[in-house]
Amino acid sequence: MSSQYYPLPYVTDTSGYFACIQAAPGAIWLDSGRPHCTSGRYDICSAWPSRQLQLQPNESTGEFLIRTRAMLHTLPAEACPVADLPFTGGLLGYLAYSAGVPKSRHASQLVPASIGLYPWALINDHQSQRTGLICHSSVPAARQQQLVALFNPSAPKTTETFTLSQPFQAQIQPDEYQAAIARIQSLIEQGECEQVNFAQSFNSYYQGDPWQAYLSLRAVCPTPYASFIRLGAQDAVLSASPECFLQAQQQQVRTYPIKGTRPRGATALLDKQLADELRNSDKDQRENLMIVELMLQELLQCCHPDTLHTPQLCQLESFANVHHLVSCITGQLSQDKDALDLLQHCFPAGSISGTPKNSVIEVIDMLEADSREVYCGSVFYLSNHGQFDSSVTIRTLLAQDGLLRCWGGGGITQGSDWQAEYQESIDKVSVLMRCLEEAHLVR
Secondary structure, three states, rough: EEOEEEOOOOOOHHHHHHHHHOOOOOOOOEEOOOOOOOOOEEEEEEOOEEEEEOOOOOOOHHHHHHHHHHHHOOOOOOEEOOOOOOOOOOEEEEOOHHOOOOOOOOOEEEEEEEEEOOOOEHHHOOOEEEEEEEEEOOOOOHHHHHHHHOOOOOOOOOOEEEEEEEOEOOOOOOOHHHHHHHHHHHHHHHOOOOEEEEEEEEEEEEEEEEEHHHHHHHHOOOOOOOEEEEEEEEEEEEEOOOOOEEEEOEEEEEEEOOEEEOOOOOHHHHHHHHHHHHHHHHHHHHHHHHHHHHHHHHHHHOOOOOOOOOEEEEEEEEEEOEEEEEEEEEEOOOOOHHHHHHHHHHHHOOOOOOEOOHHHHHHHHHHHHOOOOOOEEEEEEOOOOOOOOEEEEEEEEEEEOOEEEEEEEEEEEOOOOHHOOOHHHHHHHHHHHHHHHHHHHHH
């Protein structure tokens, strides 16, 4: 059997295509941030999954991923008429941070993991400037024709609105934040941990369709690992993540941990000064290298040891609202391992938990005021031909049941200054909150 590929007019901005299905059950867009962000290559859009799995109470992440793997195998790979497609049918979904914290003291509003089996997708390849619909042979011919007719980028836009009823409010006070940092540093001094990623959350209330909010966000803060996931008629995940978690292609693995942040400057001179400060910061480099070491240890469980390398360490990369230090680790999967094994052994990402991971996850749960939900989880695809890519869901908002939440955090070490860390946690998400308040706050 062979998949069918239907060419569509190429567009630099995929939002028009995704708007045709964004309200559908299970609608998901893995968004490269184009045209304003130029580092991403593909957009992947789909909806109406043929099957959907959710993590059940008292089910471990490992058990859930075994069920997920079995679901993927029901959509076998087949010949494809087009080369270089990242996705030819398979898995799309998320693991919330809470999926990696089975005994959390916090009640979670969001299902901890939800993954769908999608037998078709619209793929926008910005490198080759090629757009098309790929349909697995299991999709009936009549349904394939319906999908082709559905994607009209000049279709009338939705008239749905989105409003915020109040500005975002921090859920802890500065003195509470200071006390938590002091507690973390005491634990580090006692040898319980080396680095702990501590986060605070910010809440607002909304009415209407979060799709409109996402359009505002991506215009102001385009990022290469952004995503929109429809959870319900007025519920969604809105992610403006710049961070790749794990990639796998033909058994080759890459991961790009981020640690080290400065805000962008208001002028070119100030921006350069902030970038140079980060590039030359011994503290930030040490934090980054701690996470690199942690991820190397985790990858050893899935990769051949002599294939693990670090071709990039603490390289400065600049995004719409912040500068980051980004490293890269490469390796080769063992023959008996796959991308879901990578997720099981490396989730949640070390860059947003800390080291040693098991200890710091307990510390985070003890000290943070509420559940992280989807924040610091992962959104990913795994194609039936084995290609896999995933984000770390930082710079991410959850719109659910009228409550809009976002989170900001950073790595705490013995040398951290609580006031600087407090400001950094705000800097990371202030552009998101400000964007939505300016565009959608009822005044």
